[in-house]
Amino acid sequence: MYKLFIQAVFLFLCFFPFTVIANGINDVLKQADHLRTSAPDESAQLLASIPVEQLNEKQQAIYSFLKAFSTLMKGETQNGISQMEALANNTPFSDIRTRALSSLLNSYSGLHEWNKAFTTIELLRHAMVKIDDINIKDYAAIATISFYTNIQEYSSARSHAQLLIETTSNDRTICSAMNKKLYADIKLSNSNITEYNFKEAISFCQSLGETVLAQAIVTNLAQYYIDQKQPQRAQKILLENIDTVKSLNFQSLTSFFISLLIEAYEGSGNLESAAPYAEDIINNYSSDDFYYSHLVAFKVLSQLSERNKNYQESLVFFKKFKALEKRDFDDKMAQKLAIQKAKIDRDNQLKLLNKENKLLMTQTELVAERTRNTQLLLTCTVLLLGIAIIWLIKSRITHKMLRKIAQTDELTGICNRHYFTSQAETSLNYCQKTRQEVSFIVFDLDHFKQVNDNYGHQVGDWALKQAVLAVQKMCRANDIIGRLGGEEFAILLPGCGTDKANQLAESCRQAIANISTSETGHQFKITASFGISHNAQAGYDLDKLFACADQALYRSKESGRNKVYAYQDEVAVPS
Structure with missing residues (x-):
């Protein structure tokens, strides 16, 4: 849903100049309006x-709109919305x-x-009745298309966009x-x-000087390349x-642009090139x-750290990635529920208004409505329960994965030292x-x-x-095998005498000595x-125990290697 939000912000705030009212201040306002997307900094300076x-x-009304618009362009979303709400509620001018x-x-x-979105689209439809200016109607049409995009009704968004073109x-x-x-395509x-x-x-769009829109389409083209499994073209x-x-x-726009570049590098396996951009985002x-x-x-930094065998750093990045992935999943589920609820609320409001105007609803219809609402409530409850179960399963899988990463030596699959x-x-x-004895x-x-x-x-x-x-083939089920580091290993043998x-x-020594290295393409002895x-x-x-075994190991190496020595009374002796 984050991608939809980015598209909604920088794909919509893009067109329609005000008509010139007079000279002087009016010309400055017109120029600021004209530049508000192609050169937002210049617009703000004007x-x-x-x-x-x-x-x-x-x-003053035009100036207030452009100031609120500029605030939204800067990414100060809540402040910009507050300014727009005040203007929509108080201005006497229907076009503004x-x-x-x-x-x-x-x-x-x-x-x-x-x-709020469903309420606003109804207000917008009523406001359009008083508008004759085709440019303002186009502006509202673009807002409506953006709304269809955000509620994922892409077919409606595409057909409305094609009609407008x-x-x-x-x-x-x-x-x-x-x-x-x-984008809908x-x-x-x-x-x-x-x-x-x-x-x-x-x-x-570039021929019109609409740089923001042109770059928005560049992101669509990059996404198209990524979807077509052509990450190098997306990078270019x-x-x-x-x-x-x-x-x-x-x-x-910039953060979304960089995230697409990171995904393109990831798609081609070039994690090293993606890393600087990932750090820029963070x-x-x-x-x-x-x-x-x-x-x-x-996600990319975790993969790169793992490739470089920096497993601790990889785990830190992986945990942050999973937390954000969970947030993204929760947001998607919440959005679907919220949209469904908003649609239900809107439908219920329309039905109530229809009842007040026509006064023709019968008791049977009221019972049927209650039944439908009960079914909808049950559906929402089941959906919420399903989401909770999915989240719990996903969290459990993630926990198991993290525990395995923390406990296992990645190369050999046995216990790590810790x-x-x-x-x-x-x-x-x-x-x-x-x-019990232990060796x-x-x-x-x-x-x-x-x-x-x-x-x-x-x-x-x-x-x-x-x-x-x-x-492993020589050891018992209850023996504990671990990699201490590099080529050094240890085995704890509960209930096992000398x-x-x-x-x-x-047996282990002989099994290792019998390993054939032919599949590597080289002949050497292990x-x-x-x-x-x-x-x-x-x-x-x-x-x-470790210190004594280590002394015995030292004697084994000192006496020519490929031997087994046991520690006894501070002296390591061959077995």
Whole structure:
């Protein structure tokens, strides 16, 4: 829904100049109105130069509209809406009121305030009765198309836009309508549109000096390329125009533009190029106002950190991404419910008015109406329950995923060091309470650095995974295996004496030595050295067990590697 909000803001505020009232101040007002979308900063400067105390009533109304419009363009949405509401409620001029209502309709639907939006569209229809100016009618038509877009009635939005293109003589209106028609075509997956349709519209709007609208169509073209699995073409068109977009100082458009560029880089697998733009979004754009852009940014940064094996940073970014994804999901569900409720409220209001005017509703119809309302209430209740269940399932899946990331070594699939330590200490406490024996094995791969240096890290990763698989086949179900770091691993053996631990370690050593490396395309030997300790020497203290096993491992390596040594009475002896 965030994308709809961005489209609603920067696709609508785009056309219709006021008629010149007189010279002087009227000319400045006309110029400010003409530039309000193509050069919003210049428009704001012109308004600032106007002596407000010298304005007559009509000039004051025009000035108030343009000031409110400028405030919306700057992204100060609530402030701009307050100004527009005051103008719509108090101005005596029907043309100004119509324009204010049109802007409010767009803003309310963009902010998902659907009850206000449906109320406003009814007010706008009544206001249009008093309007003869075709340009103002076009302006209201654009607002209506934007409203259809926001409530996802894309077929209606497209047909109204096409009708407006065919009937209006105002080029700025045609530019805006072309924009909205292309956006609806994308949402409807219209197979008849091609990149030529977008480029033709961009060229037309640029010829009018409508830079904001032209760049809005650029975003539609980029989205079209992304949907067509052509991310490189989306990158090209976005990079060609990004400086122009940034110069407009229109944060809604700029943040959406950058988020599309990030998605295009992600689509081509070029996460490194996406990263600076993701950081730009996070550092320079509010997550409250532009949360979808932040969602895209955190997703890419999480993927890049994971690729670079910076798993802790990846997890931080992933959590932020999931939180924003949940917000996006909740917003979509809330919007659907709110639109449905607003439609129901509107329908009920119309039915009540019809009852008052005709006085022909029978008791049977009243009972039927109550039944329909009950059914609607039950439907909404079931829908809310379904949403809650989906959210709970999704949250549970996310929790499991995060827990697995936090506990598992990504390469080998066994416990990482932190989780291994936690599990081992829990098992040692239990063995101590139940007076069970416990053994501890530490092993690492011999000359592993040479494997990486001679055959590359990809082959090294393969060797690590194969070694772990070989060891897992030898271990019991209750043995705890963990990767301590690099090529070093540990195994805790609850209820296992020294003899059995020696046998298991020797089996693991032989299994690793028997690994065939032919599938890598290289011939080399994989061996490992093992050190064993037992609670008889080290007690049930994990650090002491580790230290003793490590000394035995050292002796194994010192005596030629590919051996198994056990620690006994401070001396490591071969098993």
